[in-house]
Amino acid sequence: MQTETWLDRFAGLARLEPPVRDLLLSRSAIIAAPAGSVIFGPGKSPENMLFLLDGVVRVQQVSESGHDIVLYRITAGESCVLTTACLLAYDDYAAEGIAETDVQAAAVPRDVFDELVAQSKSFRNFVFAAFSKRITDLFLMIDEVAFQRLDVRLADRLLKLSGGADTVATTHQKLAVELGTAREVVSRQLQEFQRRGWISQARGAVTLQDRAGILKLAQHHS
Amino acid sequence: MQTETWLDRFAGLARLEPPVRDLLLSRSAIIAAPAGSVIFGPGKSPENMLFLLDGVVRVQQVSESGHDIVLYRITAGESCVLTTACLLAYDDYAAEGIAETDVQAAAVPRDVFDELVAQSKSFRNFVFAAFSKRITDLFLMIDEVAFQRLDVRLADRLLKLSGGADTVATTHQKLAVELGTAREVVSRQLQEFQRRGWISQARGAVTLQDRAGILKLAQHHS
DNA sequence: AGCTTACGGTGACAATGTCACCAAAGGATA
DNA sequence: TATCCTTTGGTGACATTGTCACCGTAAGCT
The missing domain is CATH 2.60.120.10 (Jelly Rolls)
Known part of the structure; x- marks a missing residue:
């Protein structure tokens, strides 16, 4: 034993x-x-x-x-x-x-x-x-x-970082480092996500409003 | 022994x-x-x-x-x-x-x-x-x-592929695969290199005319 | 010769990266 | 509280890179 x-x-x-x-x-x-x-x-x-x-x-x-x-x-x-x-x-x-x-x-x-x-x-x-x-x-x-579109990668990363929770506590800058891109690029993409009603934003936080929408984009991996 | x-x-x-x-x-x-x-x-x-x-x-x-x-x-x-x-x-x-x-x-x-x-x-x-x-x-x-400019990477790759020889026997498409980019992009960059007198081109071959010029660009790594 | 494929050129446009700013939010301190 | 300072994010102009739809030519094959 x-x-x-x-x-x-x-x-x-x-x-x-x-x-x-x-x-x-x-x-x-x-x-x-x-x-x-x-x-x-x-x-x-x-x-x-x-x-x-x-x-x-x-x-x-x-x-x-x-x-x-x-x-x-x-x-x-x-x-x-x-x-x-x-x-x-x-x-x-x-x-x-x-x-x-x-x-x-x-x-x-x-x-x-x-x-x-x-x-x-x-x-x-x-x-x-x-x-x-x-x-x-x-x-x-x-x-x-090398080959994946940035919006797809961002959507994927948001889901992974959320770990099932509703909101991700992070800044645009940190998301940029996650993807190896520039902060401005992340800001633009998040604005677009917000425009589509997928997320809402606050300072230092991204709240997922429509997981399904985000997931659909993220799955363009396959 | x-x-x-x-x-x-x-x-x-x-x-x-x-x-x-x-x-x-x-x-x-x-x-x-x-x-x-x-x-x-x-x-x-x-x-x-x-x-x-x-x-x-x-x-x-x-x-x-x-x-x-x-x-x-x-x-x-x-x-x-x-x-x-x-x-x-x-x-x-x-x-x-x-x-x-x-x-x-x-x-x-x-x-x-x-x-x-x-x-x-x-x-x-x-x-x-x-x-x-x-x-x-x-x-x-x-x-x-993720971060290196394509012209720098191409210059670097040309030197490495040449292995000291004067000409590199390859196609634009193959160079694109080396770098993970598109053929058209390689074509444009090689045209620019040619305009600068660094290389000359033939079908399926790139001849290095000015190693020093190429090297100078490639060294933007450091 | 004719056919086929590989190779490379081109222009328009989309996506992404870079730069130089700005404004607002929050924290720290006098 | 008032003032600074840093962090965060927004914006527009522009450069670079990626994508698409073409085209013509060179090389190889029969």
């Missing part, structure tokens, strides 16, 4: 071999970070691989030109393989991870990570699956940025 | 432990593919991890909308980690690998790959470094597609 541990929050780690479980549990530390803190970034490469237990981490890229773009988010139950990649420190990439909420994570040191990969087939599968998903997601993102 | 093997073409594999070397050599097969053949792609997922010994493989994405874009190239001495990712078959991604030249590669079966990762620290470093580089490259690409 095994007591519940943080491992159980990760589908891919549930069936680890007992000795591997023990190694992972005994050599990892639970860490916490407040909302808004920078988990990793240029000049602040993480010493550990992170398993996110609670909260959301936003990974975004800062271009030399001052342009930002959100690359992806890590939610609870996901691992931050990118920090793994960063552990190997290919070169300091310009991406940074920012806690969007208060965050809890299990930190696994580099050498433990290496040992786990060596010893456990399940762990290997977990790690490679995470890499694989990350890369295919990046492929999809490239496709979107 | 060890005779020369294909392993020596890979910087990261040169110092593998002897038993690991032997495993890799004995369980891998040298395969060849003619220029133009599809190495992997939708509905044709590779059974093996590939180490490219000779030639160039172009990896490009095919969008539902019919838009293509070149993601990256694999040159001799590089491994196709993506095929590794694909081995795990997250889901059939829409990317395909096409031999741009006649190609030779060492094919390592999936189970051998897994065993190598388990047994050799050097091999693990090699694999994770490859993943890491691929992901950081994709980050750079997203930045480029």
